[in-house]
Amino acid sequence: MKVAVVTGGTSGMGLGVARMLLGKGYYVYATYVGSDFMEKLDNFEAIKTDQANRGEVYDFINYVKGETDHLDCLVCNAGMSIRKSFTEFEDRDWDMMMEVAVNSHYILCREFFPIIPAGSRILFTGSQMGLMPHGTVLAYGVTKSAVHALCRNLVKEFEGTGTTVNAIVPGFVETPWQKEKPEEIKQNIYKKTAIHRFASVEEIVDAFRFCIENPFVNGSLIEVNGGYSYK
Numbered sequence: 001m002k003v004a005v006v007t008g009g010t011s012g013m014g015l016g017v018a019r020m021l022l023g024k025g026y027y028v029y030a031t032y033v034g035s036d037f038m039e040k041l042d043n044f045e046a047i048k049t050d051q052a053n054r055g056e057v058y059d060f061i062n063y064v065k066g067e068t069d070h071l072d073c074l075v076c077n078a079g080m081s082i083r084k085s086f087t088e089f090e091d092r093d094w095d096m097m098m099e100v101a102v103n104s105h106y107i108l109c110r111e112f113f114p115i116i117p118a119g120s121r122i123l124f125t126g127s128q129m130g131l132m133p134h135g136t137v138l139a140y141g142v143t144k145s146a147v148h149a150l151c152r153n154l155v156k157e158f159e160g161t162g163t164t165v166n167a168i169v170p171g172f173v174e175t176p177w178q179k180e181k182p183e184e185i186k187q188n189i190y191k192k193t194a195i196h197r198f199a200s201v202e203e204i205v206d207a208f209r210f211c212i213e214n215p216f217v218n219g220s221l222i223e224v225n226g227g228y229s230y231k
Contacts, residue, residue: 001043002026003068005112007105008078010037010046012175013125016201017075017208018044024212029064031078051078051104052096061111071112073212076105076147077125081140094139101143106150116163121212124151124167128225131169148221155219164218166211171225172198194227 004021008014009030018028022043030037031049049060064071079101082093109122116122130144151167158165172178172189178198189198207224211217 002072003070004028004073004075005030005064005071005108006075006077007031007049007051007108008125009075013170013173013201013204014075014077016205017077017123020205020209021073021075021212026073027068029060029067031060051100052080054099054104054107057104057107058111061108064112065115069115070117071115071120072117073121073123074108074112074116075123075125075208076108078104079125079127079140079143079147081137083137085136086138089139097139097143098146102146102150105147109150109154113157116158119162119215122151122154122158122163122165123208123211124148124165126151126167126169126221128169128171128223128228131221131223132229151221152219162215164211164215166217166220166222168204168207168211169221169223169225170199170204170207171223171228173204174198174200192229193225197226199224199226 002025004026006014006018006028009018010032018030021028022041027043030046031051032046033050037046047060047063049056051057080097082097084093124147126148127144129141130148133141148167151165154165171193204224207222
C-alpha cells in the first residue's frame with residue numbers, strides 16, 4: 001500500500017487532499033493542532049503535532065518511520081497567520097509562522113528523504129499572497145514566498161528519480177479559516193476576483209490530484225485563483 005503524509009490534514013484543504021489520497025488507496029498520516037479529530041476514516045491516522053514545536057515534529061517523523069519503510073507522497077500543507085500590523089509584530093510571532101510553514105516542512109522533507117522511493121510526489125500548499133504583497137499580514141506573504149522557493153529548490157535534490165515537487169498556489173478558498181473574515185472584506189475580495197467568489201476546497205484538491213497523476217509536472221507553482229486581482 002502506498003503511504004502519504006499530509007500536514008494540517010484534518011480540516012479545509014488538508015482534509016480534502018487526505019480524502020482524495022484515501023480514495024486513491026493510500027494510507028495517510030496527518031498532523032493537526034487544536035481540538036481532537038474525532039472522525040473515523042479507514043487507513044487514516046491523525047496525530048496531534050504542533051509544528052511550531054520542533055520536538056513534536058521530530059516525534060511525528062520518528063513515529064511514521066517506525067510504522068513504514070516508504071513514503072510515496074508528502075503534502076506540506078500546514079500554515080498559520082497571526083493578524084497584527086507590521087509594527088505590532090513581535091519576534092516570536094515571526095518565528096512561529098516561519099517554523100510552521102517553512103522550517104518544519106524543510107525538516108520533514110530532509111528526514112523523510114531516505115524513505116521516499118523513486119516516482120513519488122511532494123506537494124506544497126503555497127498562496128497567491130506569496131506572489132503579491134499581502135494587504136494585512138506581511139509575514140504570511142513572506143512565509144508562502146519561502147514555501148514556493150523551497151518547492152523549486154527541492155526539484156534539484158530529486159533530479160533523475162522521477163519524484164516530482166510542485167506547489168499549488170490558491171487564491172481565496174472557502175475553508176474554516178476564511179469563515180472568520182468579516183463579510184465586508186469577503187465582498188472586497190470577490191470584487192477583485194474575476195469569478196466573484198472563493199474557490200471550493202474540491203476545486204483546489206483537483207489541482208493536487210493533477211500533480212499526483214501527471215509525472216511530467218515538476219517544479220511548478222500552479223495558480224488556482226479565479227482570476228484574482230484581474231483589475
